[in-house]
Amino acid sequence: MLIAGTISSQILQVYEIEKINEKKPIESNSNIIDINARIEVSISKESLIKTVSISEGINQDMLNQLDKLNFVLANQIDILQSLDLDFNSLSHEEKIAELGKYSALMSDFYSRLRNKGNEEIKNSVEKHFSSYITKRNNNQIDVIAYPSPQVYVIKKVAEDAGKLLSSMGKSKDFEKIRFQLVASLNSKSGYPSKVHVENFDNYSEGEFYEVPRWVTTFSDEDIAVFEKTRDQADKLNTLVNYNLDNVSEMLKSNFSSIECFQNLIITIDTTIRNRISSIDDAQKKKEIEDFLNVLNFRILNAYEMLNELQSLNDGTNILQTFNSYQETISSAIKTLPETIETILTNNSVLITALPDDLVQIVDDVKTCNNKLSEDIESAVTIVKAVNELLNPFKKTADFADQVSNKVINFSMDNLPDHGYINLKTAGPRKNGDELVIRFKVLNEEESKNNLPGETVEMRIFELRQLSVYSISKVTLILAVPYANSDVELLDKNRVQFAPSGSLLFKFGSRKYRTWNYLDPGIGFNFSTPDFNLDGTPDIGMGIIGTVLKDIVSFGWSYNTNTDSQYWFVGLSIPVDLPGLPINSVKSNTIR
Amino acid sequence: MSPLTKTTIVPTGNPNDVLNRSILKMIILHETGDIVQIADDLAKYPPNIERHVIWFKDPNENEIRELFGDLDSNFNEIAAFSLSTTNVIADYILRNEEIGFARVDEAFTNAGKIEFNR
Structure with a gap:
């Protein structure tokens, strides 16, 4: 059961797991985490529902009612704690003092309840009081959980708020929203690298590296290894930079079918205008014209799509370019060679009877079609290669997340309560490096189009040997x-x-x-x-x-x-x- | 209606038996709605310190004023008022108010709050 009124403003609660079943919350005033820690990231679904409802502008009526309930319940924890005291064990003076404290809190509750617009809550408070008295008179209440009507009322109003939150989470608008939890390591020495969050992504874990607590010796070998590894990292970084900067050109220059189709369109157009008119047989003339028009239509279509890809702005983020290629290739162009093949097969009788100069056009169509098939294969290979290249290095974290498609989109129903990060498997780290944890919300369109979505909460932690x-x-x-x-x-x-x-x-x-x-x-x-x-x-x-x-x-x-x-x-x-x-x-x- | 178990009815009962105790009290002057029953129910299951109700079935204004001192509100408009553990008047519930559990408990609570402000 969701208990409202205890809602913290943060969606993410981060804990360091010290031993089994022992975890320490990272205080909000300290964002320093042990460099070798195991971390639990808990998601407050209550805060999440509220935050998302606000940011996406949904569930507004329920949200208003929830705000009222939370306002009334602002000091519920203090009241319940005050009522949890063993009153009988206190001296008379202590009892009077505690009565004063409790009454001040409860009086505050009633004064909030009196606020204009809280009539509905007031009615349910009355109902809960009445219900308690009836049940208690009939011995139908758990007096340990609810020793007094005041405890019962406060808890029941909180439950009402919880039920309201649940309803918000199950609303139609909410069902369309997806969530992601992603983490990355910002190292001073290189690119931000993604960090595996158990339950939330399919990334493989990084290199195991425990920052040693006790160093008792040092050697030239250590220094040599350090230098060698840094050289390797530099080379890799150069390679990644080179490929990312040039991948756009690589994709464009590998599409040789574009020029082929461009020439073909001109030839077919000229043929329809000049050559067909010289055919005497009217029926045959019509058949050939129809056939060439169908071909021309399909080829023009393909050319436009290919041309669109080629004219992508050079300033476009490489990963956006990359996504455009993936989408276009997989959706439209991929089926084109087959479509052209079908047209040729369906018109095989006509093609056989064509004059030699027109047969040449058909041969040109076949040639361009083969080139297109090769281009598609080539583009798929480049896309795959870039995907692999992006795997260990993330230049633009958001887009890379989408391209590699390994961050899982969750709905409210299947969103896990916890995610776990083992920093020891997050690769090399230094004192002062940053662990960034982001909680992202994707609306229906972003989710459908594989777009990055909105980061609604970001926590940044400094890694330190403690x-x-x-x-x-x-x-x-x-x-x-x-x-x-x-x-x-x-x-x-x-x-x-x-x-x-x-x-x-x-x-x-x-x-x-x-x-x-x-x-x-x-x-x-x-x-x-x-x-x-x-x-x-x-x-x-x-x-x-x-x-x-x-x-x-x-x-x-x-x-x-x-x-x-x-x-x-x-x-x-x-x-x-x-x-x-x-x-x-x-x-x-x-x- | 359940029996009134935490209510002293005057004139049958002696109000001083209750007033001499260091507990929270609700003095009912004019029965309005279910105020007596509600006050009794809330006194029956107090959250911490004991509560008790004194119901003056046929209150005499002079006697009441003599017993509790000057009243802030018009005598005939008062349905009830709450007393602190030291018999200080804390909250008047007027007859024209919407009287329910929340209002009566609030009056008891305000009587307890006097101890906080003391």
Whole structure:
């Protein structure tokens, strides 16, 4: 049963599933989610019905009545909680205090009920009171669920609102509406990628990738893998860009039948005007003319459709172009070769008796028809290839959703209550990436024409490693030996650059954005300066502190070779420089 | 009609027995519609603190004024009024009002609300 009055304004409630049967709601004032979380997305059908009714302008009368009910029931939860107290266990003073609180709430309820236009609700309140008293007098009521007439009345009015909501959801207008739940991952390093939402789409799950909580070692191999993978991603991205930008041209240039039909139309037209008149046999003349006219009509039709495709504006979204091709090919053109074939078969007797120059026209028709069949096959192949290409990368999420046709359209009746997302199977992620969850509504036309529909609610969550975790970091430091250090270096320079690696402990906060922005870290540092200038790296060990996502670091270290202490600072501009093993964080590597 | 189980009828009963108790009360001066029955029903199943009804079957204005102090409304227009646990008049139900469960319960509620405002 839908209970109105508890309707929250949000359609989507998002929870992090911590253990089996244990879930934590993501507070509305915090949109930070654990980077490795399992997420449950619950759909409030009550809010959905209301939101959609408003946005689509349907169920207006019921919506007005529902608003009135919700207005009257505004503090129902507080009233019911107040009535849920074990009154007998309280002292007299406590009883009086609680009576005051309850009465203030209930008085508020009655004052709302008195509002003009609430006569219908007032009547049902009377009926519920009367019904309770009658049942209670006859011992026909569950006194645990309904210990007093006030509890009964409030709950029954809420049920009335619930029934009204149900009726709205089952209304004829509502039946035509479809719903989608889609999720995508906005990564700073690449295209937004779609994320599988269990129960709501047929996407396959992405690459399994758990952002490690504890990093205790770092190696060149990790950095090499990172670089290699990034190169691969760049190449793939280039390929995707190239193909998407040129797919329109690919489709157009592959339709060679257009020119063939264009020439044929001119030939047939000329023949009808000039050649037919020279045939003496009137009946034969009529038969040939009819035959050519039928052919001409069909071919003209095909030409117009093909021409329309070819003249699609270059500025049109590639996926819209793509959809147009799919629709036209599958609906009209696909059947044309067969139709022409039928016309030729039906007129086979006539064709056999045709003069040689007219037989040539028939041969040209056959040639163009074959070309058209090849074009259709070719276009289908391109469409399929683009489909596959779009699968892992989504340049325009909405259209790609439609083209790949894997997001399921649900009606109100079969709309699941929950969807589940496992971020571990959403591919590589970094701190600060965004998970976007959209709830979309499609009206009858949008649903029928495979159009994207309207996003009625969008939730954006920032992904973060939460609580304590560790990372490895490779940085270039500026080492400054203590003034009293007896090292060769002091004779020449006061400072020396040195590569260093750190194991850093960090803390990700769900609440404090500023803390996450500063992103401080503390840990152990290993560096390899060459203080004694013997050409062999010394080994330095010390402690390091970092802030601002490790851009700024500082610390103290001890050179085990020269037996001297030094302090150091590091400034890492967060730019990836190929070949230089700096600014590499191990927890971002792909496994 | 069910029997009045939470109603003291005056003159048979003694109103002070009820007025001396720290509970919510409904004083009925002029029976209008089903107000007595409704008040009794609502008193029979109170949501929290006990409720009781005192029905003055043949009320004398002076006696009533002596008992409850000055009344805000015209005596003959009053169907009933509610009293807080400390016998403060909280809400008058007038004879020309639409009297039903909601209105009578509201009057009891307003009597309880006095404790909130205190």
